[in-house]
Amino acid sequence: MVRRMAFLFGRKQVIPPPSGEHAVGTRRFDVKNAAAARTVCVQAWYPAQRGDGPTEPYLDDVVRAALAEFTRVPKFLLPQNPSYSHPNAARVAGRFPVLLFNHGFGSFQKQSTSLMEELASHGFVVLSVGHPSESLVVQFADGTSQGRRADHPAWVEITAGLENLEKNVRELEPLFDRARAAKDPGRLREVMNAIAAHRSYAVLAPLVTAWRQDTATVLDQLDASPLAEQVDASRVGVFGHSLGGMVAGQLAMNDPRVRAGMSYDGAQLPFPGDGPSALPVPFCFVYADASKVGAATARSEGINDGFLGPGGCGVVIRGASHLNFTDMNNLSMMARALGPIDRVEMAKVLRAMTVGFFDHHLKGKPLSGFTPSPAFEFTTRRAG
Numbered sequence: 363m364v365r366r367m368a369f370l371f372g373r374k375q376v377i378p379p380p381s382g383e384h385a386v387g388t389r390r391f392d393v394k395n396a397a398a399a400r401t402v403c404v405q406a407w408y409p410a411q412r413g414d415g416p417t418e419p420y421l422d423d424v425v426r427a428a429l430a431e432f433t434r435v436p437k438f439l440l441p442q443n444p445s446y447s448h449p450n451a452a453r454v455a456g457r458f459p460v461l462l463f464n465h466g467f468g469s470f471q472k473q474s475t476s477l478m479e480e481l482a483s484h485g486f487v488v489l490s491v492g493h494p495s496e497s498l499v500v501q502f503a504d505g506t507s508q509g510r511r512a513d514h515p516a517w518v519e520i521t522a523g524l525e526n527l528e529k530n531v532r533e534l535e536p537l538f539d540r541a542r543a544a545k546d547p548g549r550l551r552e553v554m555n556a557i558a559a560h561r562s563y564a565v566l567a568p569l570v571t572a573w574r575q576d577t578a579t580v581l582d583q584l585d586a587s588p589l590a591e592q593v594d595a596s597r598v599g600v601f602g603h604s605l606g607g608m609v610a611g612q613l614a615m616n617d618p619r620v621r622a623g624m625s626y627d628g629a630q631l632p633f634p635g636d637g638p639s640a641l642p643v644p645f646c647f648v649y650a651d652a653s654k655v656g657a658a659t660a661r662s663e664g665i666n667d668g669f670l671g672p673g674g675c676g677v678v679i680r681g682a683s684h685l686n687f688t689d690m691n692n693l694s695m696m697a698r699a700l701g702p703i704d705r706v707e708m709a710k711v712l713r714a715m716t717v718g719f720f721d722h723h724l725k726g727k728p729l730s731g732f733t734p735s736p737a738f739e740f741t742t743r744r745a746g
Contacts, residue, residue: 377420377476377692378709380446382483382717384409387451388418391588392503395579402576403492403500405471406589407482409458410451417444420475420689424507428470428499431509446479453589459597459724460584462577462613463490464606466688467520467569470498473688474603480713486720487593491577496569519565530562531660541665547639550668551632557665558631566605570631573609574616581619597621597724601716603687604628607647611666614645622673622723624648624716626687630666644673644723648715649741650682651701660684664741673723675732676741677715682708703737711737 380386387410393402419442421429430437461481465473471490478488492500495511502508510517537557544550557563577600580587584595600623602610607628614623615630615638623645630647632639647670649663667676681703685691691700691708711731718731734740 377443377445377689378706378713380479380483381713382480382485384454384483384485385412385451386410386447386479386482387449387453388447389450389588390501390503393580393583393587395576397579398572398575400494401502402579403471403494403497403502404580404587405490405492405501407447407475407478407488407490408589408592409454409456409482409485409487410448411454413448413451415448415451418447418449419443420445420472422472424499424501425470425472428507428509432498445475447475453592456592457594458485458487458592459599459720460487460489460593460595461599461601461720462580462610463488463600464573464577464602464609465490465497466602466604466606467496467516467566468498469603469688471500476689476692476709477713477716481717481720484717484721485725486599487589489580491573491580493569493573493576496572516565516569530560534560534562535661538662538665541668542663544668547668551639554629554631554665557629563629563631566608567631569605570608570612573605574612577609577613578617581617595619599623599720599724602626602628604684611641611645611669614643615641615669622720624719625666626712627662627684629662630669639669641669641671641674643671644719645670646675646677646715646719647741648687648712649676649678650684650686651678651680651703652683667741677732678739678741679703679708679711680737680739687712707737711735 388407390405395402426437426440471492481488494500494508495514499509541553544553598619600610600613600620603626607625610623610625611630614620626648627650647666652659652661663678681701683701686700686708691705714731721727722729
């Protein structure tokens with residue numbers, strides 16, 4: 363994902379400001395995952411008191427260096443446009459719902475910063491989880507960082523798999539069709555297990571397991587985090603993009619602390635004997651319209667809908683491609699990699715939908731952001 367996009371970073375970013383009542387603070391902290399003997403990195407965005415302090419760039423020096431090394435693009439071509447996030451800003455008093463986010467494979471914690479800022483401005487504490495060796499780069503609380511391990515099995519196997527991506531998409535499409543036709547959760551689980559066994563997804567299974575454990579560890583240690591006085595651990599949501607969406611679905615299906623979740627263009631891949639056959643909490647699958655892979659078209663809409671329970675929804679955003687769900691959507695030179703949807707409309711719809719869904723299920727507010735429009739439609743039951 364990152365390799366194909368980085369050549370297009372060298373122009374001005376147009377990112378809408380947060381629309382909520384709060385200013386946005388950001389900070390980093392670490393969590394020890396004793397079971398996996400590693401340190402998990404967290405970047406938080408939270409409701410902050412207003413002030414005139416400096417803001418963090420969307421692409422800081424560490425991320426720019428990682429992108430430059432990975433893509434072989436000179437670092438000076440990667441811009442440092444300022445965000446709306448104030449490092450270590452004073453917190454707003456009170457307790458807020460907490461949302462845990464996982465990025466896509468090959469990406470990094472700040473890949474959706476503008477969405478994190480929007481959620482924090484509306485009264486959520488958002489924790490983006492970084493996975494050492496597997497994320498493109500992670501940043502520790504002490505200022506050090508760790509890049510991907512090029513010899514990590516996931517990087518080796520997935521990079522090799524990209525060479526046959528078009529062929530894999532053609533092989534998977536019949537399975538996706540079967541998944542869309544499966545209305546019974548048990549039958550859908552069988553189909554999704556077949557998808558999970560395909561070589562394109564089988565290499566992801568260890569990562570889904572590891573990232574799910576990392577994220578659960580962050581949740582385990584909320585009371586000891588620097589934001590312990592601001593988070594309400596009884597109101598937990600999960601969300602993610604691509605592989606991160608798979609992790610969100612796994613957590614929502616198996617962790618009783620999770621009350622709601624969203625997945626942006628990610629498959630719900632259950633493991634045999636693991637968890638129920640339906641999502642027990644309100645969950646929303648938001649699909650891209652289609653993503654071009656060479657001469658093939660990857661179309662994932664509706665493949666997870668049979669897992670949905672009460673309050674869940676499946677939504678397809680017409681004209682969106684896989685990367686429209688990230689900050690790549692906000693870069694004017696990204697047009698060749700994005701879907702034909704208007705970029706401003708995409709940001710507006712995704713923000714409204716995400717805030718509205720979690721406002722409803724974690725704060726008890728009336729549902730908003732889900733009025734069908736030319737930009738999107740429901741593939742299955744509506745959110746409620």
